[in-house]
Amino acid sequence: GEQVEQRPPHxxxxxxxxxxxxxxxxxxxxxxFFWYKQEPGASLQLLMKVFSSTEINEGQGFTVLLNKKDxxxxxxxxxxxxxxxxxxxxxxxxxxxxxxxxFGQGTSLSVVP
Amino acid sequence: xxxITQTPKFLIGQEGQKLTLxxxxxxxxxxxxxxxxxxxKGLRLIYYSITENDLQKGDLSEGYDASREKKxxxxxxxxxxxxxxxxxxxxxxxxxxANERLFFGHGTKxxxx
Numbered sequence: 001g002e003q004v005e006q007r008p009p010h011x012x013x014x015x016x017x018x019x020x021x022x023x024x025x026x027x028x029x030x031x032x033f034f035w036y037k038q039e040p041g042a043s044l045q046l047l048m049k050v051f052s053s054t055e056i057n058e059g060q061g062f063t064v065l066l067n068k069k070d071x072x073x074x075x076x077x078x079x080x081x082x083x084x085x086x087x088x089x090x091x092x093x094x095x096x097x098x099x100x101x102x103f104g105q106g107t108s109l110s111v112v113p
Numbered sequence: 114x115x116x117i118t119q120t121p122k123f124l125i126g127q128e129g130q131k132l133t134l135x136x137x138x139x140x141x142x143x144x145x146x147x148x149x150x151x152x153x154k155g156l157r158l159i160y161y162s163i164t165e166n167d168l169q170k171g172d173l174s175e176g177y178d179a180s181r182e183k184k185x186x187x188x189x190x191x192x193x194x195x196x197x198x199x200x201x202x203x204x205x206x207x208x209x210x211a212n213e214r215l216f217f218g219h220g221t222k223x224x225x226x
Contacts, residue, residue: 001172009153032212043117044203044217089155093212100171101211103148103155 002027002094006104013111019077021107023090026071030092033066033073034101038087047075047088080111115140117218119204124223128196134189134221136204142216143209145187149173150201150220159202162187163209191223198225 006023013019035047048064050057050073057064061084063076073090090104117138126132138145144163148156158171160179168179178190187204201222205215 004155006155036215036217041219043219044205044215046214049214091156093210100158100161101156101215103157105153105155 002030002092002100002102004090004092004102004104006090006107008107009105011107011109013080013109015081015111015113016079019080019084019109019111021075021088021090021109023073023092023104024071025073025092025102027092027094028068028071029094030071032093033064034091035064035075036089036091038089040086044089077109080109082111082113085109085111115142115216117204117206117216119202119218119221121221122219124221126191126194126223126225128194128225130194130225132191132194132223134191134202134204134223136187136189136218137185138187138204138206138216139185140206140208140216141184142206143184144207144211145181146205146207146211146215147171147177147179147187147189148203148205150203156203159189161211194223194225196225198223 003026031052033050036044037047038044065074091101146161147159157173159173162181165184201220204218207213
């Protein structure tokens with residue numbers, strides 16, 4: 001079945017620096033991709049949903065890149081700030097599994113002042 | 114807005130014990146999910162339900178039962194708790210399939226003595 005590999009498991013950056021989290025997936029039929037953010041003590045919240053036809057997706061303070069050829073999804077936080085400190089999870093859905101989100105292992109991001 | 118409520122927040126059990134976790138949502142969502150969150154392994158799907166009285170197995174269903182007696186509630190039973198098991202169980206819901214945004218509860222943290 002589909003597998004999603006997320007790296008790195010832990011990431012520490014200084015305030016104002018960029019942070020990059022990458023996921024690689026195996027199913028070429030994956031068609032929706034997601035990033036969820038889990039702040040300490042809080043529930044997971046959707047950060048962005050990406051459809052397979054869109055390679056570059058801009059959010060507030062971050063960019064999500066999808067490279068379908070390499071089956072790679074990345075979250076790029078530009079100018080990270082302490083409020084970005086959280087766990088981040090990527091996930092995807094393959095067309096063969098309507099209700100089965102497959103999650104990556106998660107990345108714990110720490111932004112230090 | 115709606116909310117997902119998981120009870121209890123913390124659950125301590127004994128080896129071999131049958132334990133039940135409960136989840137309620139007031140979004141009026143059709144689909145509900147149970148995920149297990151382990152450090153370094155991301156979220157893994159245990160069971161999901163696309164409507165009242167429906168049950169679908171996820172990748173991690175062995176050792177668990179689930180019940181969706183009402184649209185608003187979805188319960189999970191650990192059939193026989195494993196010694197030293199420690200995990201967080203997350204309940205989620207979505208309007209229909211997982212290609213829609215998932216809304217998560219805060220989780221139930223399980224410890225087995």
